Amino acid sequence: MQQETTITFIGAGSMAEALISGMIKTLYRPEQIIVTNRCNQKRLEYMKKTYGVRTETNKEKAVKEADIVILAMKPKDAAESIASIASAIGEHQLIISVLAGVMTETIVSLIGKNVAVVRAMPNTSAAIGQSATAISQGRFATEAHVAIAKTLFETVGIVAVVPEHDLHAVTGLSGSGPAYVYYLVEAMEKAAEEIGLDRIVAKQLILQTIIGAAQMLQTTNKHPSILRKEVTSPGGTTEAGIQVLERYRYQEAVVACIKRATERSEELGKELISSAFSHAAAPSR
Numbered sequence: 001m002q003q004e005t006t007i008t009f010i011g012a013g014s015m016a017e018a019l020i021s022g023m024i025k026t027l028y029r030p031e032q033i034i035v036t037n038r039c040n041q042k043r044l045e046y047m048k049k050t051y052g053v054r055t056e057t058n059k060e061k062a063v064k065e066a067d068i069v070i071l072a073m074k075p076k077d078a079a080e081s082i083a084s085i086a087s088a089i090g091e092h093q094l095i096i097s098v099l100a101g102v103m104t105e106t107i108v109s110l111i112g113k114n115v116a117v118v119r120a121m122p123n124t125s126a127a128i129g130q131s132a133t134a135i136s137q138g139r140f141a142t143e144a145h146v147a148i149a150k151t152l153f154e155t156v157g158i159v160a161v162v163p164e165h166d167l168h169a170v171t172g173l174s175g176s177g178p179a180y181v182y183y184l185v186e187a188m189e190k191a192a193e194e195i196g197l198d199r200i201v202a203k204q205l206i207l208q209t210i211i212g213a214a215q216m217l218q219t220t221n222k223h224p225s226i227l228r229k230e231v232t233s234p235g236g237t238t239e240a241g242i243q244v245l246e247r248y249r250y251q252e253a254v255v256a257c258i259k260r261a262t263e264r265s266e267e268l269g270k271e272l273i274s275s276a277f278s279h280a281a282a283p284s285r
Contacts (some may be wrong), residue, residue: 003068005028005032005068006032006033006034006065006066006068007023007028007032007033007034007066007067007068007069007070007152008033008034008035008036008056008062008063008065008066008068008069008070009033009034009035009036009070009072010036010037010059010062010063010069010070010071010072010081011037011038011070011071011072011073011081012035012036012037012040012043012044012047012072012075013037013073013074014073014124014275015072015098015122015124015126016035016070016072017047017051017068017127018123018124018125018126018127018131018156018207019035019072019098019122019126019156019283020033020035020047020051020053020130021051021126021127022126022127022128022129022131022156022157023152023155023156024051024052024053025155026129026155027151027152027155028155028157030051030052030053030054031052031053031054032050033053033054034053034054034056034057034062034065034066035047035048035053035055035056035061035062036055036057036058036249037053037073038061038073038077038081039153041057043154059081059088060084060085060087060088061088063085063089063093064090064233066093066285067093067094068093068094068095068096068148068152069085069089069093069094069095069096070098071095071096071097071098071099071107072099073099074096075099075100075101075102075268075271075272076271078099078102078272079110079272082107082110084110086110086111086113086237088247089111089113089115090113090115091113091114091115091116092133092147093115093116093176094116094118094145094148095107095111095115095116095117095118096117096118096119096120096149096152097117097120098120098121098122099119099266099268099272100121100124100171100175100264100265100268101264101265101268101269101270101272102119102268102269102272103119103164103170103222103269104117104118104119104136104137104138104141104164105138105139106137106272106273107119107138107176108138108140114140114143115140116138116140116141116142117139117140117141118135118136118137118138118145118146118148118149118151119135119136119137119138119164119167120133120134120135120136120142120149121133121134121167121170121171121174121175122137122156122157122175123142123152123174123175123176123177124178125157125178126153126156126157127156129155129156129157130156130157131153131156131157131158132157132158132160132174132177133151133153133156133157133158133159133160134159134160134161134162134166134167134170134174135150135159135160135161135162136162136163136164136165136166136167137161137234138164146161154222156189160166165242167185167265168247168262168265168266168269169262171215171262171265172258172259172260172261172262172263172264172265173258173261173262175261175265176258176261180254180257180258181210185206185207185210187255188202188206189202189203189206192205192206195262216244228242245262254279268270
């Protein structure tokens with residue numbers, strides 16, 4: 001990818017920040033990135049001060065300057081926001097969407113042009129270059145567009161190219177996944193406090209435990225159930241702990257969590273279509 005590519009982010013929330021943080025550590029210079037949002041000037045000032053990126057309150061101007069436009073607003077604001085920049089988007093531009101649940105065809109319809117759209121689902125670990133991102137090709141996107149998007153997201157972690165119908169599942173699994181891990185750590189820290197461990201010592205032990213377990217999974221060919229059994233001695237402490245998790249149906253809860261997040265991704269897409277239809281049907285003033 002050419003180093004002089006200009007990238008405009010529509011939206012300045014946590015996902016946009018994570019991506020920008022990772023991107024400027026690798027392939028892009030801050031001045032190649034423009035950030036705009038709906039109305040939060042303080043947020044734009046923070047992004048400029050923290051990352052050195054360019055900011056712009058005029059969304060149409062920000063879009064016209066871009067080679068790549070990244071849609072990173074809240075899904076509930078997507079219909080209105082995309083409609084507001086549609087006239088500024090040209091068919092030569094690549095549109096990358098990180099909007100949970102929103103199909104590429106919906107975006108093309110909202111823009112009203114045969115524009116190349118690549119849909120992506122990264123996670124916030126992009127901020128430290130450790131995102132797990134899946135991307136999918138829209139109807140008017142070429143393999144070259146997919147390659148550009150893949151290169152962009154490889155600056156913040158690993159990338160898998162998947163059929164678009166799999167992205168709802170990806171959203172529920174890895175897109176939301178870091179929050180599940182953080183929730184587990186919250187519980188472990190609470191338990192450490194209740195059993196009397198020093199907070200700082202406990203945090204170090206918890207984090208290294210999670211890092212070590214992840215690396216074991218990554219570097220061995222063993223199934224996680226095998227690794228678990230290797231830690232679990234009959235009649236020992238681990239077995240006693242696992243029995244409590246089984247009593248509380250821990251695995252069932254995790255499976256249900258991921259399924260519900262997947263369903264919510266599908267719902268968000270339907271809600272956007274409904275919102276877009278209502279917006280289009282509303283009488284002009």
